[in-house]
Amino acid sequence: MTRPYNFSAGPAAMPEAVLQQAAAEMLDWQGSGMGVMEMSHRGKEFMSIAATAEADLRELLAVPAHFRILFMQGGGLAENAIVPMNLSRGGVVDFVVTGSWSQKSAKEARKYAAANVVGSNEADHHTTLPSPAGWRLSSNAQYLHLCSNETIHGVEFHELPDLKALGSDAPLVIDFSSHVASRSVDWSRVGLAFGGAQKNLGPAGVTLVVVREDLLGHALSICPSAFDYKTVADNASMYNTPPTYSIYMAGLTFQWLKAQTEGALTGIAAMEAKNMAKARLLYDFIDGSGFYLNKVAKDCRSRMNIPFFLRDESRNDAFLAGAKAAGLLQLKGHKSVGGMRASIYNAMPLEGVQALVTYMRDFEQTQA
Amino acid sequence: MTRPYNFSAGPAAMPEAVLQQAAAEMLDWQGSGMGVMEMSHRGKEFMSIAATAEADLRELLAVPAHFRILFMQGGGLAENAIVPMNLSRGGVVDFVVTGSWSQKSAKEARKYAAANVVGSNEADHHTTLPSPAGWRLSSNAQYLHLCSNETIHGVEFHELPDLKALGSDAPLVIDFSSHVASRSVDWSRVGLAFGGAQKNLGPAGVTLVVVREDLLGHALSICPSAFDYKTVADNASMYNTPPTYSIYMAGLTFQWLKAQTEGALTGIAAMEAKNMAKARLLYDFIDGSGFYLNKVAKDCRSRMNIPFFLRDESRNDAFLAGAKAAGLLQLKGHKSVGGMRASIYNAMPLEGVQALVTYMRDFEQTQA
Numbered sequence: 090m091t092r093p094y095n096f097s098a099g100p101a102a103m104p105e106a107v108l109q110q111a112a113a114e115m116l117d118w119q120g121s122g123m124g125v126m127e128m129s130h131r132g133k134e135f136m137s138i139a140a141t142a143e144a145d146l147r148e149l150l151a152v153p154a155h156f157r158i159l160f161m162q163g164g165g166l167a168e169n170a171i172v173p174m175n176l177s178r179g180g181v182v183d184f185v186v187t188g189s190w191s192q193k194s195a196k197e198a199r200k201y202a203a204a205n206v207v208g209s210n211e212a213d214h215h216t217t218l219p220s221p222a223g224w225r226l227s228s229n230a231q232y233l234h235l236c237s238n239e240t241i242h243g244v245e246f247h248e249l250p251d252l253k254a255l256g257s258d259a260p261l262v263i264d265f266s267s268h269v270a271s272r273s274v275d276w277s278r279v280g281l282a283f284g285g286a287q288k289n290l291g292p293a294g295v296t297l298v299v300v301r302e303d304l305l306g307h308a309l310s311i312c313p314s315a316f317d318y319k320t321v322a323d324n325a326s327m328y329n330t331p332p333t334y335s336i337y338m339a340g341l342t343f344q345w346l347k348a349q350t351e352g353a354l355t356g357i358a359a360m361e362a363k364n365m366a367k368a369r370l371l372y373d374f375i376d377g378s379g380f381y382l383n384k385v386a387k388d389c390r391s392r393m394n395i396p397f398f399l400r401d402e403s404r405n406d407a408f409l410a411g412a413k414a415a416g417l418l419q420l421k422g423h424k425s426v427g428g429m430r431a432s433i434y435n436a437m438p439l440e441g442v443q444a445l446v447t448y449m450r451d452f453e454q455t456q457a
Numbered sequence: 458m459t460r461p462y463n464f465s466a467g468p469a470a471m472p473e474a475v476l477q478q479a480a481a482e483m484l485d486w487q488g489s490g491m492g493v494m495e496m497s498h499r500g501k502e503f504m505s506i507a508a509t510a511e512a513d514l515r516e517l518l519a520v521p522a523h524f525r526i527l528f529m530q531g532g533g534l535a536e537n538a539i540v541p542m543n544l545s546r547g548g549v550v551d552f553v554v555t556g557s558w559s560q561k562s563a564k565e566a567r568k569y570a571a572a573n574v575v576g577s578n579e580a581d582h583h584t585t586l587p588s589p590a591g592w593r594l595s596s597n598a599q600y601l602h603l604c605s606n607e608t609i610h611g612v613e614f615h616e617l618p619d620l621k622a623l624g625s626d627a628p629l630v631i632d633f634s635s636h637v638a639s640r641s642v643d644w645s646r647v648g649l650a651f652g653g654a655q656k657n658l659g660p661a662g663v664t665l666v667v668v669r670e671d672l673l674g675h676a677l678s679i680c681p682s683a684f685d686y687k688t689v690a691d692n693a694s695m696y697n698t699p700p701t702y703s704i705y706m707a708g709l710t711f712q713w714l715k716a717q718t719e720g721a722l723t724g725i726a727a728m729e730a731k732n733m734a735k736a737r738l739l740y741d742f743i744d745g746s747g748f749y750l751n752k753v754a755k756d757c758r759s760r761m762n763i764p765f766f767l768r769d770e771s772r773n774d775a776f777l778a779g780a781k782a783a784g785l786l787q788l789k790g791h792k793s794v795g796g797m798r799a800s801i802y803n804a805m806p807l808e809g810v811q812a813l814v815t816y817m818r819d820f821e822q823t824q825a
Binding site: 092093095097098099100101102103108109111112113115116117122123124127129162163164165166167169171174197200201285287291292293294310311313314315316328329330331332333334335338416418419 | 460461463465466467468469470471473476477479480481483484485490491492494495496497498500530531532533534535537538539542565568569653655659660661662663678679681682683684696697698699700701702703706784786787
């Protein structure tokens with residue numbers, strides 16, 4: 090039996106092979122006599138699971154040796170506070186606001202630092218991206234924060250800005266929650282990257298932080314020990330009991346990612362090619378239609394989250410009901426934007442996007 | 458095939474029936490076409506899972522209506538900061554130090570408040586409990602914190618102190634991480650209770666907080682929004698994406714707990730009777746032996762975590778190797794205490810403790 094295609098923005102569909110392996114190992118991981126949930130995080134079994142997950146992620150994303158990989162808790166919203174508690178030194182921090190997520194990040198940072206908005210697409214209703222050349226960077230910023238893919242508004246930085254070329258030494262902080270591991274990362278431009286797992290990495294409950302070593306050790310005195318990056322790094326993400334099962338599931342997902350191929354490409358490069366093909370298929374169909382509409386500028390459209398509208402919004406309920414009947418789930422748009430949203434993360438196969446396009450074409454015809 | 462008995466202190470053994478149901482539903486929860494990990498936390502499927510889990514816990518623990526039940530992230534170590542950020546108002550807070558966990562809690566609280574240690578068992582190496590009558594309570598404390606079961610040292614408050622009877626209006630905060638749901642709670646004596654899930658409730662990654670409503674709304678300005686109890690409560694634990702799968706697993710565990718019976722008893726009362734019988738069996742055997750030793754005073758021995766020693770510690774390695782071969786896992790004591798530790802949480806059946814006692818008796822005889 091084929092499962093329905095699940096377009097949830099997150100928590101989101103996971104690779105079927107990963108779920109199958111997890112189900113098979115639920116009561117006994119590799120002959121240990123324990124399920125993964127039942128293992129002490131200090132035991133050799135779980136230590137090997139965590140170490141393998143970290144090494145696989147480092148290989149997949151080509152994370153350089155001078156970056157630490159941390160598995161934390163609290164998701165992106167907690168990181169909105171944890172980043173400034175660790176990096177701001179109570180000084181000035183810059184934000185580029187490009188949608189709901191970066192907006193929330195800037196607001197939360199004001200509890201700990203003076204947050205300047207140095208670039209924004211609000212005037213365009215978050216359908217464009219402000220060009221880095223126009224950002225009014227603070228001379229004394231401790232870092233610049235941006236959200237490299239806005240899940241709700243569907244805009245993505247296809248290239249990360251080069252702050253050095255803009256005359257700034259501030260480290261770049263990226264919230265890559267909703268497109269992590271969908272493409273490669275240019276770490277030479279990044280100081281810290283964080284992301285909740287529940288889109289592309291695994292189940293909700295584990296947060297990935299990749300941080301340049303020189304940024305550790307500057308937490309404010311009011312930073313909880315459990316969220317002090319240096320404490321977390323010094324304890325290999327086991328200062329407090331880590332979300333062990335979520336890390337295991339992320340590890341299985343990393344193995345699935347490593348096994349991806351597309352022509353001569355493997356791993357993340359293969360995944361990126363697949364993601365580009367999936368996004369192109371859906372955007373091309375929408376752009377060629379007089380019935381559907383995507384409002385995001387073509388040069389910054391997200392490959393992961395594709396918000397779209399029926400030009401006649403009175404047909405929305407019928408569209409969603411028909412989609413569900415056709416095995417296409419969770420297509421309703423975010424309440425702040427309306428319309429529809431197709432989230433097509435790594436785990437969504439091309440066949441799922443093809444099925445969506447077929448349904449959209451058929452629906453349009455029945456409404457003629 | 459019988460699985461080995463797993464005495465891990467946490468993450469710990471889970472009920473086999475719970476793991477089996479989770480494995481069976483991994484790819485498709487109740488015909489929804491989605492696994493639980495893949496559901497939007499805003500969708501009706503997961504909302505019903507979370508609401509059922511909360512209602513079942515409220516019923517099991519008889520949580521009064523003026524307490525809120527929160528599902529958070531970060532475990533007990535994060536709560537060590539989150540509690541004072543929410544409740545201390547930057548003033549004075551009292552601590553009773555009875556082992557490693559309360560010690561850590563007091564240390565972390567000093568980041569946010571003036572923490573007084575008003576009672577301690579340090580002089581007795583954490584093998585007794587200080588009598589509440591002797592606590593030197595601060596007149597202006599915002600709360601008094603104690604750890605009602607010390608996982609490492611194996612001491613448990615079998616009765617919670619009545620602070621009102623001691624002349625204090627301060628709310629009592631209990632860290633009940635390692636014995637939550639093993640017995641009933643006298644909520645009339647409690648202001649806030651918190652616990653990581655990974656001993657008695659489910660997988661690591663979700664933290665239970667039960668808090669009296671009048672204590673909400675007083676967070677320090679530097680408290681991250683994601684950890685402000687009022688924000689969490691106002692959003693029904695969905696301000697940030699909750700650890701959905703861990704909540705689901707906890708919910709299955711709550712259903713398993715509700716189905717417990719022991720004679721005429723049901724639910725938590727049945728579980729408590731089983732736990733008392735399990736602990737009695739092991740303590741009685743150790744006390745009757747000249748080969749093994751438990752150092753904790755009899756009136757405050759934990760029913761969950763039973764540290765014990767071989768009087769001849771040169772036999773420790775042989776004991777552990779034999780135990781593993783007999784299907785008795787993770788019995789090594791915490792490094793700070795040494796010796797052995799048997800954690801016999803709710804999911805450990807009486808048969809597991811019987812098997813341990815049989816092994817201990819046999820081992821003693823082979824060493825004669």
